[in-house]
Amino acid sequence: MSTIAPALPPAAEIDTALLGTLLTAETVRDGASAMLNIVSPLFDDTPCALAVRDRDGLTLHTLAELGQPTAWPTRLEPQFALGAQHGVDPSTGVMVAPLRADGRVVGVLMLGDPTRVATSLRDDTVRNALATVAAVLRVLLARNESALHSRAESLRSIDAIVDGMAHQMSNPLTGASAIAQLLAEDLQDEGQLAAIAQIRHELGRAFVVLNDMLDFQRDTRAQDGILDFNAIAERIVRFRGYAIREQGIALDVETSPAFLPVRAEARSLEHAMLLTMRFAEQRSHGTVNRRIAVRVSELPNAELCVDITDSGAGDTPSAIPAFFDTPLSARARESTTQMPDLGLVDSLLRGCGGRLEIRGSKADGTTYSLVLPRAYTSPSSAGRNSK
DSSP states (O other): OOOOOOOOOOHHHHHHHHHHHHHHOSSHHHHHHHHHHHHGGGGTTOOEEEEEEOTTSSBEEEEEEESSOOOOOSBOOHHHHHOOOOEEOTTTOOEEEEEEETTEEEEEEEESOHHHHTTGGGSHHHHHHHHHHHHHHHHHHHHHHHHHHHHHHHHHHHHHHHHHHHHHHHHHHHHHHHHHHHHHHHOOOHHHHHHHHHHHHHHHHHHHHHHHHHHHHSOOTTOEEEEEHHHHHHHHHHHHHHHHHHTTOEEEEEOOSSOOEEEEEHHHHHHHHHHHHHHHHHHHTTOSSOEEEEEEEEETTTEEEEEEEOOSOOOOOOOOOSGGGOOSSGGGGGGOOOSOOHHHHHHHHHHTTOEEEEEEETTTEEEEEEEEEOOOOOTTOOSOOOO
16 A cells, blocks of 8 residues: 655645744744744654754754754754755764755754655745744844843943942942041040941942942953953952852852963953853852852863852753743743853853863862863963953
C-alpha cells in the first residue's frame, strides 16, 4: 500500500496563523514557540528549533525547539549569515534555513533531518511561510529592543535623580562637617572631642559614598579604548561593596599589581561586572559562610580574567539570556524575573570580544569568570591607568 503525503494547509491560513502571534505573544520566546508549532507540520514534525542572532552577529540563541533533543548549532556559519540559502551545518549535521527580513538575517530555522527536509524547503508554500516567520520575528525583536530602550531611558532618569540628590545631600553634609570642626576647636572635654571625631569620621564616609555614586553613574559611553581591568574591578567592588558588607557578606578582593589592558567599551564592561556581582550577592544569602571573592588575574593564553565566587550551593546556573523574555505587554510585566541576567553578561562580554565561564564546586561555591583578551599596548603604557 502506498502512502500519500498529507496536503499542506493553504498558504493564506499559515500566514494568518503566523501573523496572529504578533497579537498574542507576550515575549519573543512566546512568539518563537507559537510560530514553531505552526511551521513544524510543514516538515512532517521533524525535530526543529528556532534561534535568533546575538549582537555579535554569529552567536545563536535557541528560543524554542520541538521534537527529540538535538545538538543545535550555537554559532552561525558565515555562509548562512551573508545569504539566505539553506544548507547543512558542518559541525552538527543540522539543516540550517536562514530567516531573512529587510535585507538581513534575523534568525534561523534548524531542522534535525537534512535528507528528509531538503525537498520541503524548496516548496513555495514552505518558503513563503519562512519569509513570514522572518518578518514576524523581526517585529518581535524590534519590540523587545524598544522595551529594553524604555528601561534604559528610565534608568537614565534615575541617574539624573541620583545626580541631583547626591549634590543636594553634599551641601548639608559640608555644613555639618564645618560645624563639627568649629566645635572641636572650642571643646576641651576628651569625651566630647572623641564624639566630634567620630561624627567627622562618619561624615567622611558619607562623602565617599556620594562621590562613588556620582562617579559610577557618570556617562562613560564614549570611553572605548584601552582600559585597566584592575581599575574597572576596583571601581565596581567599591561601588557595590558598601551594600554587600552591610548585609553581613564578607567581601575579599585581590587585584593584580601589573597593568592589565583590555580594549572594551567602559559602560558595557562595568554593566557586565555589576550584574555578576549582584548575582553572586543574591546567591550568597542564606549560606553559612556568606562570602564573595573577587580576583583579577592574567591567564597564560594572553587573556585576562575577573573571577567572582559566591558562597552558594556550588551549582552552575544557566546563562540563557533572559533579555528575550522582556514583556511586550503591560499585563506581563509582573512576571519579569528579579535575578540578574547572566545571559546578558555573556552577551555584553562577547560584544567586547570576551566570554563568561561558569564552574561550580560544592566546597567553594560557584565561580563566574569574566574573560577578555589582553590588549596590545605600547611600551610607554606600563603604569596603571584608571581611565
